[in-house]
Amino acid sequence: MAIAGLSLDVRSGGLLVISGSFGVIALGVLAAAFVLARASFLGPAVLVLELAYLQHVLLAGPPTVVEVAVVSLAALLAGELGQWSIDNRTVRIEAGQLQSGRLRAILGLLVVSGLAVAAVAFGAVAPVVAGPAVAIVAVPAAVAAVAIVSLAATRAARP
Amino acid sequence: MTRHPSPRLRAYILIGATWLLVGAAFGRPEPIILATPLLVAALAGLLLGKEPEVEVDLSLSRDRVLEGESVDLDVRLGAARSVPWLELALALPPAVATAEPAAVRGLTLEPDSGVRLSIPILAQRWGAHRVGPAVLRMRDELGFFAFERALDPGPILRVFPRSEEVRRAIPIGQTNASFGNQVSRASGDGIEFATARAYRPGDSVRRVNWRLSNRKSELHVNEMHPERSTDVVVLLDTFTDVVTPAGSSSLAAAIRGAHGIADHFLRRRDRVGLITFGATTRWLVPGMGLRQSYRLVDALLDAQAAVSFAWKGVDLIPPGSLPPRALVVALSPLVDERAVGALFDLRRRRFDVAIIEVDPEGFAELPTDPLASQALRLWRLQRAMRRDEFRSIGVAVARWAAPEPLEAALEEVRAFRRTGRLVSA
Numbered sequence: 187m188a189i190a191g192l193s194l195d196v197r198s199g200g201l202l203v204i205s206g207s208f209g210v211i212a213l214g215v216l217a218a219a220f221v222l223a224r225a226s227f228l229g230p231a232v233l234v235l236e237l238a239y240l241q242h243v244l245l246a247g248p249p250t251v252v253e254v255a256v257v258s259l260a261a262l263l264a265g266e267l268g269q270w271s272i273d274n275r276t277v278r279i280e281a282g283q284l285q286s287g288r289l290r291a292i293l294g295l296l297v298v299s300g301l302a303v304a305a306v307a308f309g310a311v312a313p314v315v316a317g318p319a320v321a322i323v324a325v326p327a328a329v330a331a332v333a334i335v336s337l338a339a340t341r342a343a344r345p
Numbered sequence: 346m347t348r349h350p351s352p353r354l355r356a357y358i359l360i361g362a363t364w365l366l367v368g369a370a371f372g373r374p375e376p377i378i379l380a381t382p383l384l385v386a387a388l389a390g391l392l393l394g395k396e397p398e399v400e401v402d403l404s405l406s407r408d409r410v411l412e413g414e415s416v417d418l419d420v421r422l423g424a425a426r427s428v429p430w431l432e433l434a435l436a437l438p439p440a441v442a443t444a445e446p447a448a449v450r451g452l453t454l455e456p457d458s459g460v461r462l463s464i465p466i467l468a469q470r471w472g473a474h475r476v477g478p479a480v481l482r483m484r485d486e487l488g489f490f491a492f493e494r495a496l497d498p499g500p501i502l503r504v505f506p507r508s509e510e511v512r513r514a515i516p517i518g519q520t521n522a523s524f525g526n527q528v529s530r531a532s533g534d535g536i537e538f539a540t541a542r543a544y545r546p547g548d549s550v551r552r553v554n555w556r557l558s559n560r561k562s563e564l565h566v567n568e569m570h571p572e573r574s575t576d577v578v579v580l581l582d583t584f585t586d587v588v589t590p591a592g593s594s595s596l597a598a599a600i601r602g603a604h605g606i607a608d609h610f611l612r613r614r615d616r617v618g619l620i621t622f623g624a625t626t627r628w629l630v631p632g633m634g635l636r637q638s639y640r641l642v643d644a645l646l647d648a649q650a651a652v653s654f655a656w657k658g659v660d661l662i663p664p665g666s667l668p669p670r671a672l673v674v675a676l677s678p679l680v681d682e683r684a685v686g687a688l689f690d691l692r693r694r695r696f697d698v699a700i701i702e703v704d705p706e707g708f709a710e711l712p713t714d715p716l717a718s719q720a721l722r723l724w725r726l727q728r729a730m731r732r733d734e735f736r737s738i739g740v741a742v743a744r745w746a747a748p749e750p751l752e753a754a755l756e757e758v759r760a761f762r763r764t765g766r767l768v769s770a
Contacts, residue, residue, distance in 0.1 A: 251378065258378050258382045269353060
């Protein structure tokens with residue numbers, strides 16, 4: 187809802203209709219995922235939410251980095267909470283179980299993602315001048331990123 | 346164990362990669378910032394998604410119950426590592442139902458502290474039913490991967506039929522030499538008075554009928570009927586099973602009746618055997634006692650109707666399972682010609698046969714249109730003629746319209762056997 191609200195362009199009636207229709211479609215897909223308990227609808231819902239915001243960026247001009255960071259984390263939160271909600275609905279939860287574990291994991295993911303977003307945002311706005319200091323930070327970071335992606339790919343390839 | 350990635354994992358990677366490309370192509374940081382949380386989440390999911398190891402044990406609080414009773418299915422789950430999200434789906438056979446509507450249960454497992462679930466299940470229909478299969482689905486912390494594992498086949502629940510009440514036995518013509526509760530037609534030592542005759546050397550003085558001897562001026566002794574055991578063979582026709590849409594069936598009724606009759610004779614210390622005669626012919630040699638009672642119930646649980654086009658006669662029945670003096674109590678809807686032919690054949694072989702006809706009309710939808718009604722009338726006439734044929738050769742036939750009490754049909758059999766005359770077929 188927050189993303190759809192942020193995506194609205196109220197400068198003219200036509201723009202309002204265009205930006206509003208994106209938000210309505212995004213919320214419709216998300217609602218369908220909840221109502222039908224279909225986890226496969228969550229990905230498209232996140233995609234449409236972010237498209238709705240991007241069209242706002244295209245029409246209204248570049249936003250602040252903080253706003254984009256909040257939108258990106260909100261989209262992730264929508265997907266994760268949606269999955270949690272669907273999972274909870276499809277099973278009969280035994281007394282006192284399953285409620286807190288996933289929420290803690292989502293919170294942890296949000297924190298890690300927030301840090302990553304902050305790092306990317308800082309990289310985007312900070313006046314960085316090429317030099318040995320940058321190389322000392324950037325090269326290990328790039329190697330670490332490649333290692334993490336390789337490890338993840340190895341795990342994904344495991345049958 | 347099979348691993349299924351969540352659809353949102355693919356979506357996150359796809360969306361994130363697309364935004365990265367868009368950001369790189371247009372030289373803008375916004376799409377890259379949008380992509381970052383999704384890619385971090387996907388990476389975290391791929392790195393943290395480990396295959397859980399769960400131990401499961403399914404057991405029943407009782408493995409033998411009566412129809413309509415409930416039993417607890419105990420599920421014990423344990424894991425060496427924490428399992429944040431575990432779903433247990435249990436499929437039950439149609440004859441067994443859970444009291445709770447939800448089939449999938451969700452729970453978490455902590456290391457070295459097992460979880461025990463007690464699921465009440467209701468045994469709705471007799472038979473031997475395997476509880477399961479059960480499927481475990483485990484998810485990682487973030488739910489990006491689901492690991493599914495089908496459990497080993499569950500325990501077998503044996504549901505015994507509720508037997509029909511039988512109060513009085515069917516009178517039996519021939520008895521064995523061993524002691525029992527059936528008054529034999531022969532003369533000997535017993536309680537029931539048979540006749541009086543002239544004294545013969547060797548007769549016990551205690552058996553002298555002094556009043557008659559006084560009147561006849563000659564010693565007379567009383568003769569008694571000895572109490573003997575009998576052999577009873579319950580023959581169950583499994584060629585045909587007429588089933589209503591609601592699930593009640595003629596075979597189930599016949600099994601309840603067979604159980605009641607067998608149980609009654611076993612309590613009288615008679616020897617009881619069982620023959621299930623149908624697509625598969627099975628037999629249980631006559632025996633007595635509690636062990637035979639359990640054997641009979643187990644054999645009845647395995648009885649089921651199956652389609653067969655092979656012609657089968659009594660030749661298939663081994664002689665040991667049909668003692669020559671046995672009373673054969675057949676429970677049959679008298680629909681299949683093979684079963685009818687076998688019963689005629691048994692009588693022709695001089696077996697004492699009584700038939701409880703499990704009325705199939707109670708389990709079938711009767712037609713309403715005139716043509717079909719005429720056909721039904723003809724069919725009923727044919728069945729009445731068949732009953733008369735049986736009666737004409739000394740076979741008692743009684744219609745049992747289950748769920749009416751079996752005792753009414755047995756009384757009809759008893760009345761026929763009291764007044765009817767066994768003739769050579």
